Amino acid sequence: MRAAVRTKRPRRPPPAATAQLASSSRPKLEKAQVPLTLPLKSFKFRLANGPPLAPTPKAFKSYAETCATLLRLCRAAATATSHAAPASSSPSSDRLPLALSLHAHAVRSGVAADRSVASHLLTTYAAFARAAERDRAFGDCVAADAASPFAYDFMVSEHVKAGDIASARRLFDGMPDRTVVSYTTMVDALMKRGRVAEAVELYEQCPSGSVAFFTATISGFVRNELHHNALGVFRKMLSCRVRPNGITIVCMIKACVGAGEFGLALSIVGLAIKSNFFESSIEVQNSLITLYLRMGDAAAARKVFDEMDVKDVVSWTALLDVYSESGDLDGARRVLDAMPERNEVSWGTLIARHEQRGNAAEAVKLYSQMLADGCRPNISCFSSVLSACASLEDLRGGARIHARSLKMGSSTNVFVSCSLIDMYCKCNKCGDAQTIFDTLPQKNIVCWNSLVSGYSYNGKMVEAMYLFKKMPARNLASWNTIISGYAQNRQFVDALKSFNAMLASGQVPGEITFSSVLLACANLCSLVTGKMAHAKTIKLGIEESIFIGTALSDMYAKSGDLQSSKRMFYQMPERNDVTWTAMIQGLAENGFAEESILLFEDMMATGMTPNEHTFLALLFACSHGGLVEQAIHYFDKMQALGISPKEKHYTCMVDVLARAGRLAEAEALLMKTPSKSEANSWAALLSACNTYRNEEIAERAAKRLHELAKDNTAGYVLLSNMYASCGRWKDAARIRVLMKGTTLKKDGGCSWVQVRGQYHAFFSWEAKHPLSMEIDEILDLLMWESSL
DNA sequence: CTAGGGTTAG
Numbered sequence: 071m072r073a074a075v076r077t078k079r080p081r082r083p084p085p086a087a088t089a090q091l092a093s094s095s096r097p098k099l100e101k102a103q104v105p106l107t108l109p110l111k112s113f114k115f116r117l118a119n120g121p122p123l124a125p126t127p128k129a130f131k132s133y134a135e136t137c138a139t140l141l142r143l144c145r146a147a148a149t150a151t152s153h154a155a156p157a158s159s160s161p162s163s164d165r166l167p168l169a170l171s172l173h174a175h176a177v178r179s180g181v182a183a184d185r186s187v188a189s190h191l192l193t194t195y196a197a198f199a200r201a202a203e204r205d206r207a208f209g210d211c212v213a214a215d216a217a218s219p220f221a222y223d224f225m226v227s228e229h230v231k232a233g234d235i236a237s238a239r240r241l242f243d244g245m246p247d248r249t250v251v252s253y254t255t256m257v258d259a260l261m262k263r264g265r266v267a268e269a270v271e272l273y274e275q276c277p278s279g280s281v282a283f284f285t286a287t288i289s290g291f292v293r294n295e296l297h298h299n300a301l302g303v304f305r306k307m308l309s310c311r312v313r314p315n316g317i318t319i320v321c322m323i324k325a326c327v328g329a330g331e332f333g334l335a336l337s338i339v340g341l342a343i344k345s346n347f348f349e350s351s352i353e354v355q356n357s358l359i360t361l362y363l364r365m366g367d368a369a370a371a372r373k374v375f376d377e378m379d380v381k382d383v384v385s386w387t388a389l390l391d392v393y394s395e396s397g398d399l400d401g402a403r404r405v406l407d408a409m410p411e412r413n414e415v416s417w418g419t420l421i422a423r424h425e426q427r428g429n430a431a432e433a434v435k436l437y438s439q440m441l442a443d444g445c446r447p448n449i450s451c452f453s454s455v456l457s458a459c460a461s462l463e464d465l466r467g468g469a470r471i472h473a474r475s476l477k478m479g480s481s482t483n484v485f486v487s488c489s490l491i492d493m494y495c496k497c498n499k500c501g502d503a504q505t506i507f508d509t510l511p512q513k514n515i516v517c518w519n520s521l522v523s524g525y526s527y528n529g530k531m532v533e534a535m536y537l538f539k540k541m542p543a544r545n546l547a548s549w550n551t552i553i554s555g556y557a558q559n560r561q562f563v564d565a566l567k568s569f570n571a572m573l574a575s576g577q578v579p580g581e582i583t584f585s586s587v588l589l590a591c592a593n594l595c596s597l598v599t600g601k602m603a604h605a606k607t608i609k610l611g612i613e614e615s616i617f618i619g620t621a622l623s624d625m626y627a628k629s630g631d632l633q634s635s636k637r638m639f640y641q642m643p644e645r646n647d648v649t650w651t652a653m654i655q656g657l658a659e660n661g662f663a664e665e666s667i668l669l670f671e672d673m674m675a676t677g678m679t680p681n682e683h684t685f686l687a688l689l690f691a692c693s694h695g696g697l698v699e700q701a702i703h704y705f706d707k708m709q710a711l712g713i714s715p716k717e718k719h720y721t722c723m724v725d726v727l728a729r730a731g732r733l734a735e736a737e738a739l740l741m742k743t744p745s746k747s748e749a750n751s752w753a754a755l756l757s758a759c760n761t762y763r764n765e766e767i768a769e770r771a772a773k774r775l776h777e778l779a780k781d782n783t784a785g786y787v788l789l790s791n792m793y794a795s796c797g798r799w800k801d802a803a804r805i806r807v808l809m810k811g812t813t814l815k816k817d818g819g820c821s822w823v824q825v826r827g828q829y830h831a832f833f834s835w836e837a838k839h840p841l842s843m844e845i846d847e848i849l850d851l852l853m854w855e856s857s858l
Numbered sequence: 859c860t861a862g863g864g865t866t867a868g
Contacts, residue, residue, distance in 0.1 A: 287863090289863060318863080319864095351864090414867090415867050
């Protein structure tokens with residue numbers, strides 16, 4: 071019975087079985103298992119019948135071929151095992167001892183040095199992940215002069231796969247004749263590790279070129295964001311008459327997108343269609359979706375997706391990004407839910423987009439949903455969600471993610487580490503950030519910049535500068551970090567000093583640099599320095615930039631040169647809400663309240679939407695111009711536009727009302743303030759009470775101020791002055807005593823002069839200037855002379 | 859023994 075069934079099956083398999091075989095996702099496994107039994111049986115038979123000697127050349131050849139075939143079958147079994155499900159792994163795993171005994175017999179029979187057998191031994195051991203035996207087999211190969219170029223190629227690639235570039239390189243350098251395959255392997259490995267210079271050297275050394283060789287170089291340049299070099303390699307490839315294939319097209323589309331060469335990209339797409347790569351390759355179609363998306367043609371991207379016969383996760387993820395890029399994050403979420411399968415990249419895309427658009431809370435929420443969906447976060451996910459935690463200042467959440475990244479071994483990745491450093495610093499945990507930094511096995515320049523920026527964020531400019539000086543290398547971002555750090559911490563003199571150091575170091579400043587430098591100039595009212603900075607922006611050809619233009623206009627206004635400020639403003643090719651706000655504020659601060667209000671009306675007329683800062687500038691104008699009615703009008707208008715007033719808006723309103731003597735209204739508004747902690751408003755009211763001699767409200771204001779202004783020196787000073795001006799000397803003295811008791815000190819005055827590009831600052835509370843002794847002496851001399 | 863290069867996110 072059994073025999074009958076067996077003999078029938080190979081002749082005419084049942085239709086169901088054929089269908090199953092055809093649809094199997096692992097045809098290799100089937101192929102390897104089916105023919106293995108017969109040759110093995112005959113081999114065992116030979117072993118059992120005496121030592122297999124090879125007396126005639128014909129017999130030798132036949133025996134070597136048998137060995138090679140058997141080893142190939144062993145290797146195929148090993149590869150099939152590593153890809154197959156665990157259940158089916160047991161029948162193939164016993165092939166390793168077989169391979170070992172084959173090896174022994176091959177040695178004894180003298181066929182081990184046969185090129186084919188030697189190569190098979192090498193690949194078999196590699197397939198069974200036996201590195202030691204593999205290396206010995208290769209060593210034997212070389213010793214017996216049986217090492218084919220293939221054996222060398224294979225070993226180079228094995229070292230690269232193990233991450234041992236040094237060994238790969240050593241082997242490559244010692245190769246008798248280097249093949250284009252090993253050149254390809256080396257160039258690719260070096261490019262993937264960012265060692266572009268070495269890769270380029272090999273690229274130029276390689277005497278010939280294949281599609282894979284050129285494509286690997288193109289891909290390497292793209293990976294290292296050297297898109298124009300990639301385009302150059304493509305031109306070289308064409309001039310060498312090497313025809314691109316689908317993989318080349320994919321890499322070139324990426325290169326063109328990176329270089330912004332959309333015209334070239336489209337002609338390459340034309341080439342792909344002509345060569346029929348487009349129809350046959352899902353990857354080419356996927357990269358086309360992204361190409362159209364980056365060109366800003368979402369409809370075309372959508373069309374490519376819709377017309378695809380077969381779509382995979384990548385296609386769906388690309389579509390998801392088509393939605394998120396156009397700002398439709400809800401649509402992107404719908405795509406995510408509709409996808410037949412999702413992976414961590416799909417989730418990561420959505421998380422990153424939410425994080426970029428400032429919706430950090432949603433990013434964190436999506437992250438937990440991703441985990442619930444069973445996706446393991448990768449480097450990018452960690453990086454995005456940690457940035458989200460940083461902006462939420464969510465230390466607990468951030469630390470939890472830190473723990474997971476530790477468990478997954480991703481925490482030492484530079485991207486994740488930088489995000490971690492940033493997150494801990496934003497949560498005011500500089501110590502933890504420093505620990506992460508110190509324990510990093512390899513740091514890049516971004517890690518240094520992150521920590522410098524973190525210290526600046528926490529106002530620790532001494533630490534920031536210490537670190538900045540210790541940096542092994544500095545780039546534009548490093549200089550921007552330290553300069554903006556000083557500017558944000560209002561150490562404007564230091565900001566300008568660093569700017570000068572930057573210029574001296576030969577680093578060319580960028581837009582961000584100038585926005586900090588101009589901010590410093592504006593705050594120091596240093597028109598000369600500001601003008602020099604302006605000249606530099608013209609020289610660099612960036613004065614037309616919206617950021618630079620705004621900063622310049624602001625700098626001129628703050629320095630009192632309204633003429634230049636206005637000229638900058640009106641010359642700008644385009645203006646945004648920040649630009650308008652800066653000009654409105656500039657006019658207000660220089661006392662042109664009416665003009666400021668008129669400019670605001672112009673802004674509204676152009677259809678620009680004002681923000682809370684715009685209204686603050688406007689209310690400031692009203693307050694300084696004493697325009698009470700307008701202030702009330704704009705205060706209402708602001709709320710009508712859906713902008714809720716913040717403390718500073720209330721302060722302005724209280725100020726304008728109080729200055730006009732409408733003290734009761736001011737007090738009433740202040741009582742309505744959602745945040746009761748604004749001491750400055752009470753101080754403004756108190757100050758006005760002083761002017762209008764309203765002791766009744768003054769008492770209440772003083773009481774509130776006293777409660778709130780535990781650390782507000784201005785409040786104490788005002789209160790004390792108020793009592794003094796009313797003749798209530800005892801109260802005034804009491805406040806002064808109170809100030810001393812709470813270790814509060816009135817902020818000292820500070821002034822500075824610029825002499826030959828150097829800033830010299832003078833402080834009222836201590837003699838900090840190194841030459842203060844000499845300066846004082848000369849001052850005494852001058853005073854004595856003038857008194858004569 | 860026929861290798862070596864690839865698609866989405868950051």
